[in-house]
Amino acid sequence: MHNTNALLNEFYDIIQDPYVKMQETKGSRYFGFNCIFIPEEIIHAAGFTPVRILGVYNDDQYNETYFHRCSCEFARNLLHSYLDGCYDFLDGSVFSQCCDALFAVYQNLEKMRKNVYYFWTPFHSKPSGFGSEWANHFIVKKINEFIHFFKDNYQIKITNNDILESMKIYRENISLLNKLTDYYQQGLITCIDYYAIRKASLFIRKEKHNALLNKLFSGFDLTESKGNNHNSRKKLLISGFLNADMEWIHYFYKMGIELVADDLCCFSRYAGYGYPADSYPADDQNTLMLLAKRISSKKCPVKVGSNQRYEDLIKRYHESGAEGILFFIYQFCDIQALEYAQFSHKFKNEGIRTLFIQPSLHYKDSGQIDTRIEAFLEML
Amino acid sequence: MKYSVGLDIGSTSTEIVAIDINRNIIYKEKTATGSNMTETGNFLFTHCIKHLGEDFKKFQNIVVTGYGRKSIELNDVEKIEKTEISCFGKGAYFLNDKIHTVIDIGGQDSKAIILGKSGKVINFAMNDKCAAGTGKFLELIAKQFNIDINEIGNYSINSTKKIVMSTICAVFAESEIVSRVSEGNKIEDIIKAVEISIAKRVCGMASRFTVADDVMFCGGVAKNKGMIRAIKEILDKELYIPEYMEFVGAIGAALFGLELV
Numbered sequence: 243m244h245n246t247n248a249l250l251n252e253f254y255d256i257i258q259d260p261y262v263k264m265q266e267t268k269g270s271r272y273f274g275f276n277c278i279f280i281p282e283e284i285i286h287a288a289g290f291t292p293v294r295i296l297g298v299y300n301d302d303q304y305n306e307t308y309f310h311r312c313s314c315e316f317a318r319n320l321l322h323s324y325l326d327g328c329y330d331f332l333d334g335s336v337f338s339q340c341c342d343a344l345f346a347v348y349q350n351l352e353k354m355r356k357n358v359y360y361f362w363t364p365f366h367s368k369p370s371g372f373g374s375e376w377a378n379h380f381i382v383k384k385i386n387e388f389i390h391f392f393k394d395n396y397q398i399k400i401t402n403n404d405i406l407e408s409m410k411i412y413r414e415n416i417s418l419l420n421k422l423t424d425y426y427q428q429g430l431i432t433c434i435d436y437y438a439i440r441k442a443s444l445f446i447r448k449e450k451h452n453a454l455l456n457k458l459f460s461g462f463d464l465t466e467s468k469g470n471n472h473n474s475r476k477k478l479l480i481s482g483f484l485n486a487d488m489e490w491i492h493y494f495y496k497m498g499i500e501l502v503a504d505d506l507c508c509f510s511r512y513a514g515y516g517y518p519a520d521s522y523p524a525d526d527q528n529t530l531m532l533l534a535k536r537i538s539s540k541k542c543p544v545k546v547g548s549n550q551r552y553e554d555l556i557k558r559y560h561e562s563g564a565e566g567i568l569f570f571i572y573q574f575c576d577i578q579a580l581e582y583a584q585f586s587h588k589f590k591n592e593g594i595r596t597l598f599i600q601p602s603l604h605y606k607d608s609g610q611i612d613t614r615i616e617a618f619l620e621m622l
Numbered sequence: 623m624k625y626s627v628g629l630d631i632g633s634t635s636t637e638i639v640a641i642d643i644n645r646n647i648i649y650k651e652k653t654a655t656g657s658n659m660t661e662t663g664n665f666l667f668t669h670c671i672k673h674l675g676e677d678f679k680k681f682q683n684i685v686v687t688g689y690g691r692k693s694i695e696l697n698d699v700e701k702i703e704k705t706e707i708s709c710f711g712k713g714a715y716f717l718n719d720k721i722h723t724v725i726d727i728g729g730q731d732s733k734a735i736i737l738g739k740s741g742k743v744i745n746f747a748m749n750d751k752c753a754a755g756t757g758k759f760l761e762l763i764a765k766q767f768n769i770d771i772n773e774i775g776n777y778s779i780n781s782t783k784k785i786v787m788s789t790i791c792a793v794f795a796e797s798e799i800v801s802r803v804s805e806g807n808k809i810e811d812i813i814k815a816v817e818i819s820i821a822k823r824v825c826g827m828a829s830r831f832t833v834a835d836d837v838m839f840c841g842g843v844a845k846n847k848g849m850i851r852a853i854k855e856i857l858d859k860e861l862y863i864p865e866y867m868e869f870v871g872a873i874g875a876a877l878f879g880l881e882l883v
Contacts, residue, residue: 617707
């Protein structure tokens, strides 16, 4: 049996200053991506380590150089981080059109940094919007262009077999993360460890993450609870964009919250959707279509219609046994904030308690956030 | 007789209330919070127990609420913390059990609280990180016109002209006010515009929920007649202003303490 704590520390080590470590690593090839709608398997098949770009600066004063203060803090952070050289270790980056602010980041970077790519996916609209047959074919076309990008810029020829091999690894990762979720829900792993392990997958190749997870599971003591006392803590489903910030996970834990399920951009929205089971395993004919279908199955307010989003949230809420939903959205993330405005009355009519908080990306010590959360917990 | 003490430490003022087991308010006092919350809280608490005299030993609980509930340390007493949302809800229902919506405008934030049938909070909204919907905006204007903050509410009754404040930021509003003054507008009209601007923000926040007819307006700003008029105008509803409008949070805190006796 392995030492579980030592294994957990490996995950914690990965998420501690990941970009700084990458900068210091020689011989590895890293490729940045900013969004769940990127076909990450293609980056993987090209031999790069796909790296989720979360921004570097936590100090607000650095982020006003290029963007106005009253705009998305995440976009400001990304642009400043790139232009300040924090991501110079990346061999390339790919952006997807999450919103206008991130499109503006791409437009600036495209002129100032090498190998910055934009991956188009359709928006939600009828009849040919995101999730439709037409949209899936459109995404397949865009994936093909992305494959050519690697050939044109790095002289890397990605074969169908390369992609299939990557998909196999990603499929295993999804399955292992599902197992991790089961362990978490059984109280065998703490909330903080659970999110730290998942966050680690954003910075390493998935085969390495799989190996670590398998090692962790093989050493798991399935009889010992790790202290998830679900009875004394308030169980919440969290939705929105936390930017995988572990400080907030610690904060919620300290406040007496058990995040029993999530609908977060860097966690469930990112890794919670697999390839369609009916057509897997892929062959030469349908490989890219499977990738496209996986992308279009992801439920993000930017791309997916409100009915689907609402149903997805309700399902997560009921399945998780949550007592309420916490909508956590950084300031100026209008798309996600508007979704809450659209849903709040529906949730109220369903008798589901919700709390919407819109903190600053850079400023966590807020008595007012404490008050809102505590009052919400008192209300439940 | 057993007692419960509620202490509401806000950003601007601190209130203390003692309630007996029969739910009678037997002591209340308020003071400016100042820069040292612990000192202010202990100052009021010392006064309170001095007033209660021998009965002091019999009091059971002190519940602390408000912005300073976490930072304060009371001498020789263990505190219980409760948020101002729950305390305002509890206090409001105690003062008037018909109340459905509570609007509180404090020095640093404003709140809209929706109460269920038994007075339990079922929803709330807070305006924070911005002074435009709070008493701080009124303080800024009073300072700018060199008017006593307690008198500012008497001005807008004499307003004769409608002025619209276009800015949503209290700090930038100061420069807009300078412009309005230089245009020759009366102080009364400008103050009314500021009151309407605050009321619009707070009522807009309350309107996220269904605002029923039974609305309580409380907090220090509820002493301001101009603000009462402005909120009535925007909501188009009668307001219930409790006699102890500044003590609603402290009363609620004391009531929570009483439940634990």
